[in-house]
Amino acid sequence: MTTLTIRGGRPLQGTIRVGGRKNATLPLIAATLLADGTSRLENVPQIHDVKVYRNLLTGLGARVDWDPVNGNLTVHTDGVRPGEPDYHLASSIRASYYLLGVMLARYGEASVPMPGGDNIGHRPVDQHIKGLTALGAEVWVDRGIIRARARRLRGTSVYLDIISVGATIQVMLAASLAEGTTVIQNCAREPHVVAVANFINACGGKVTGAGTDTIRVRGVERLVGATHTVIPDDIEAGTWMMAAAMTQGDVTLQNVIPTHITPIIAKLREAGVEIHELGDAVRVIGRGRPKAINVKTLPYPGFPTDAQSQMTAMLSLAEGTSYVTETLYEDRFRFVPELVRMGAEIRVEGRTAIVKGVERLYGAPVEATDIRAGAALVIAGLAAEGETTIYGMEHVQRGYEKLEQKLLALGADAKMQRQGAAVV
Numbered sequence: 001m002t003t004l005t006i007r008g009g010r011p012l013q014g015t016i017r018v019g020g021r022k023n024a025t026l027p028l029i030a031a032t033l034l035a036d037g038t039s040r041l042e043n044v045p046q047i048h049d050v051k052v053y054r055n056l057l058t059g060l061g062a063r064v065d066w067d068p069v070n071g072n073l074t075v076h077t078d079g080v081r082p083g084e085p086d087y088h089l090a091s092s093i094r095a096s097y098y099l100l101g102v103m104l105a106r107y108g109e110a111s112v113p114m115p116g117g118d119n120i121g122h123r124p125v126d127q128h129i130k131g132l133t134a135l136g137a138e139v140w141v142d143r144g145i146i147r148a149r150a151r152r153l154r155g156t157s158v159y160l161d162i163i164s165v166g167a168t169i170q171v172m173l174a175a176s177l178a179e180g181t182t183v184i185q186n187c188a189r190e191p192h193v194v195a196v197a198n199f200i201n202a203c204g205g206k207v208t209g210a211g212t213d214t215i216r217v218r219g220v221e222r223l224v225g226a227t228h229t230v231i232p233d234d235i236e237a238g239t240w241m242m243a244a245a246m247t248q249g250d251v252t253l254q255n256v257i258p259t260h261i262t263p264i265i266a267k268l269r270e271a272g273v274e275i276h277e278l279g280d281a282v283r284v285i286g287r288g289r290p291k292a293i294n295v296k297t298l299p300y301p302g303f304p305t306d307a308q309s310q311m312t313a314m315l316s317l318a319e320g321t322s323y324v325t326e327t328l329y330e331d332r333f334r335f336v337p338e339l340v341r342m343g344a345e346i347r348v349e350g351r352t353a354i355v356k357g358v359e360r361l362y363g364a365p366v367e368a369t370d371i372r373a374g375a376a377l378v379i380a381g382l383a384a385e386g387e388t389t390i391y392g393m394e395h396v397q398r399g400y401e402k403l404e405q406k407l408l409a410l411g412a413d414a415k416m417q418r419q420g421a422a423v424v
């Protein structure tokens with residue numbers, strides 16, 4: 001168990017660099033397996049989920065070189081053979097499901113345990129299975145393992161019944177080596193969908209339309225490894241922005257693409273937070289308590305579900321009552337009782353949290369139940385009076401790089417500990 005102890009109440013001040021986007025990096029690492037030879041990913045974040053993915057690839061026969069200082073990850077795929085990824089590793093993260101489409105497209109067979117990841121509600125993979133089946137694969141679930149095979153995938157039309165980032169990327173990855181053209185409709189439009197399309201194209205693929213609701217993939221015979229720079233993490237940026245606002249601080253975030261975080265910037269401005277867009281940086285100044293606002297999570301370019309917990313934490317200190325509606329995951333308010341321990345006044349009715357802003361939060365022992373819930377408790381702890389200890393920080397380490405280092409750089413009084421010893 002890893003804990004973070006924060007003595008709160010200090011405004012965050014200073015400059016930090018946002019890392020590469022987790023939800024772009026994981027499918028990109030999987031995508032390297034589509035290509036012959038060597039691929040190099042730059043600006044890869046130093047987070048737990050990336051470590052898991054590196055080990056998954058190594059287990060499948062890839063040679064993976066990792067340079068944590070510069071965030072460069074090099075994957076040599078010549079030794080990869082079809083096989084089953086390590087069960088415990090693969091089932092511990094959700095994004096392992098990308099190995100299904102990739103291995104199927106490249107080797108004609110794939111097996112992946114039913115994915116794990118955060119416990120935030122029912123997370124089916126029916127649209128992934130629908131897409132791969134439409135491409136001509138035989139897909140079945142055998143004692144918790146999803147298995148698929150196909151001699152060669154065939155291009156087709158795939159209409160996704162719901163907007164799913166995972167299913168959009170899955171079908172795009174698989175279709176890149178299929179025979180003929182695939183048209184995917186009702187696609188997710190997140191910048192990380194575009195990033196994966198860009199990587200496939202850099203490897204010699206033919207993907208158009210990523211970033212719109214219709215993606216067209218002309219399958220090619222072969223892809224060849226390429227170099228790609230991972231886009232900045234929108235959610236990490238958003239989390240620090242809300243931390244700055246909540247502690248009434250003044251924080252500059254480098255390595256940000258402001259257009260990718262438009263929904264977060266817009267809602268923070270609505271709450272009265274001062275934000276300056278400075279090219280590839282943003283400066284966030286919290287002057288006084290934020291104002292109450294209403295927020296509803298939606299697929300991109302709507303407000304991201306992955307920033308909902310942090311926004312709810314921030315609004316717990318707002319002037320007035322806010323309504324936060326979660327439309328994607330039914331269990332994404334599990335952090336609310338923890339915030340209430342800290343003095344927040346929040347009532348959950350169905351999919352909406354009614355957040356009555358209070359003047360101050362108080363430090364308390366609390367438990368992170370998932371990565372973003374943990375992030376919300378961290379920023380609440382930064383703003384609270386007194387000491388907060390957050391248990392279950394391993395959830396947060398799945399997706400936030402150099403957290404303790406960045407907290408200290410911004411002047412926070414924070415200490416991460418693992419079974420009594422400091423985490424480096």
Ligand code: UD1
Nearest residue numbers: 023094095122123124125126127128164165166167306328
């Ligand atoms: C990804 C992200 C996660 C983020 C989410 C939405 C990764 C590893 N995780 O998760 O951080 O919160 O996007 O931005 O990238 N659904 C189905 N059937 C499917 C697939 C999805 O019903 O086959 C539903 C989900 O339950 C959810 C919605 O569609 O309600 C969106 O899910 P999706 O975009 O696929 O998210 P994930 O890939 O789970």
